[in-house]
Amino acid sequence: MTLGRALSVSLVGLTGHLVEVEAQLAGGIPGLSLVGLPDAALSEARDRVRAAVTSCGLDWPSRRITVNLTPAALPKAGSGFDLAIAVATMVGARACPAQSAARTVHLGELGLDGRLRPVRGVLPAVAAAVAAGYPRVVVAAADAPEAALVPGADVVAAVSLAQVLREYGADVAVPGATAVARLEPDRGRDTARGDLSDVVGQHAARHALEVAAAGGHHLLMTGPPGTGKTMLASRLPGLLPDLDDADAVEVTAIHSVAGTFRPGDGLLRRPPFEDPHHTATPAAVIGGGSGLPRPGAASRAHRGVLFMDEAPQFAPRVMQTLRQPLEHGELVLHRAGGTARYPARFQLVMAANPCPCGNAVGKGLDCTCRPVERRRYFARLSGPLLDRVDLQVDVLPVTRLDRRSGPGESTAEVAARVAEARARAARRLAGTGWRSNAEVSGRWLRGPGAPGDTRAVDQGLDRGTLSLRGADRVLRVAWTLADLAGIAAPRDREITRAVSLRTRGQAL
Ligand SMILES: Nc1ncnc2c1ncn2[C@@H]1O[C@H](COP(=O)(O)OP(=O)(O)OP(=O)(O)O)[C@@H](O)[C@H]1O
Ligand SMILES: [Mg+2]
Ligand SMILES: [Zn+2]
Known part of the structure; x- marks a missing residue:
């Protein structure tokens, strides 16, 4: 039995968790099985990885391949594990000697033609990799500028699986010129x-x-x-x-x-x-x-x-x-x-x-x-x-x-x-x-430092035009009016104005 390893990252919300991808190649009926809570998209990885490897001109190992994603309890979603699965499998098959793959994080989806495709969430994923002590990340060229935004990341951009495997020492020809990702110029959003x-x-x-x-x-x-x-x-x-x-x-x-x-x-x-x-x-x-x-x-x-x-x-x-x-x-x-x-x-x-x-x-x-x-x-x-x-x-x-x-x-x-x-x-x-x-709480507003003159608020409460929560909101706005006026605390004038800013004078 032979083994290959590579790292990847799984995102749960904005939180990234390091995932170890381990490929075991053994005798028996040839096939590829994925273990470790894969969702539907991950199961499709099987076909993509196989096609991508073949498109590099490499032989798909005719052995029983078990790919294990750990920790098993962690939910893993999406197609971003393709690259790590392909690399771990080919290292396990002895197609390339890359021991460094086991310490490198791989993020990318593979096309059937072996192209490396960008994935969502590269920024938080790379941030998690760096935080976990694995700063070296391989990403699709289109994702490289985003990955490079993470301080401390050592980003390798690749356009294809062939390019990645060749970096790792596999004997593959890298077809054609490598297309470099074009960035749209900053349009100044505001x-x-x-x-x-x-x-x-x-x-x-x-x-x-x-x-x-x-x-x-x-x-x-x-x-x-x-x-x-x-x-x-x-x-x-x-x-x-x-x-x-x-x-x-x-x-x-x-x-x-x-x-x-x-x-x-x-x-x-x-x-x-x-x-x-x-x-x-x-x-x-x-x-x-x-x-x-x-x-x-x-x-x-x-x-x-x-x-x-x-x-x-x-x-x-x-x-x-x-x-x-x-x-x-x-x-x-x-x-x-x-x-x-x-x-x-x-x-x-x-x-x-x-x-x-x-x-x-x-x-x-x-x-x-x-x-x-x-x-x-x-x-x-x-x-x-x-x-x-x-x-x-x-x-x-x-x-x-x-x-x-x-x-x-x-x-x-x-x-x-x-x-x-x-x-x-x-x-x-x-x-x-x-x-x-x-954001300030009502209790803080009514506590020490609160404005002394709250007649307008009191009147609103008496007349029933203001709820207690409404009164708190009026005080919040009154503080903002005081901040805009450059004064230490709201006066009667700010409070009256705050009441009028809260009340729709509708003709209904
Ligand atoms: N106060 C204004 N100053 C300058 N242009 C205005 C003003 N109000 C309306 N316009 C013109 O009318 C167009 C429509 O304005 P806007 O879409 O902001 O109106 P609205 O109040 O949102 O209307 P609606 O209720 O139909 O959505 C604007 O693109 C602008 O050309
Ligand atoms: Mg409108
Ligand atoms: Zn009407």
Whole structure:
């Protein structure tokens, strides 16, 4: 009996685990069996590996081959083990003398023609390999720039199994010229989305957007069609500061697993913006799929903005799935092979028309909807969800006066104020584990250091227009207004303003 070994990595959520691939070749009926909880895609590896080896011009060993993936208890999904299986098998068959393969991590799917194909999740997989003390990784050429983002990784890029086996000393001809992966140039994600100065008028909504950016608050904009709601929402990421190192790695890892990361961009440094369509399924928003589940829009929006345009049109069960991430900042996906956790701490921005026909503004004279239709429309944004949205503003049609008043402030101008306000909040919250006012607990708000004058909040509670949770949310926004004003604590004025930023003045 002969043995060959190679390493690979299995991902469970964003966490990579080292997997040892061991091939035993023995006498008996020729065939290949895979042991160690392989999922369906892994079983197909059998055919791919065999075809890929043959395409290198090497003989497939006519022996009984048992490939063991350990630890056995670890769920293993996907096609990224192909390369390690092929290498371990050929080392075991004595086709190449490579002992170093046993200490090298191999990540890649094989085509039937022997081509090495890129896989999802290379960044977290390589990070896990380096952390486990195995910095040498072989990846598909297209994945090499992503792998190279991991500090300390020793990345070998290959285009084919033949190239890898030849590196290991096998006697194979490497066909043709090696194609080098072409990277798309960095497109500057924020600039593609436009500047705040493009938005005419809408002073109230612009202010709400600035407050949302400064305090990390969720935001609902309600207004008739064509008033700039979508424009405003898409400009929120531009107001947010760059991600710090740890967040950049985490956000990039999510997009790597989702298959939405272009390594030409380098680590993702800007807060992401995700805007699922209102026909999106729950899986599209929260994630799913067999094998290594794909993070959904809510996770891809981690540390950025999740924009639900035409929010009342989303299926109610989609909106309900948002409660878990809004409360816990992560999504737990239960799968046959185990449980995957993806971070999902995003800023929720929703846009809605005031009614199905969209015209229920002011006195609502142009609205053609029946009252019951209007009520039902907004009821689709469930109470508990809306209760988490600190900022709820009306976006009214642009007036002639607005149009003549010239361009408003630019993204850069507002972002500078947001950065200052965030720095103030960060100093105050240092050591609490919270980063922004939106995260702060109600108890802390009501504890020492809380603003003295809360008459506006008390009145709201007395009149029943504010719930206790609502009152906490008003205080959170009031702190953000204080941070933007550069003062030590909110005054009556900030609290009054915070109440008005939370109350939709709808004509319903
Ligand atoms: N305040 C505004 N300033 C500048 N352009 C605007 C403004 N409002 C609307 N527009 C123009 O109208 C187009 C539609 O705007 P936008 O999609 O943001 O409206 P909306 O409020 O989201 O409408 P809907 O409810 O139909 O989705 C924009 O592409 C822009 O050209
Ligand atoms: Mg819109
Ligand atoms: Zn209407």
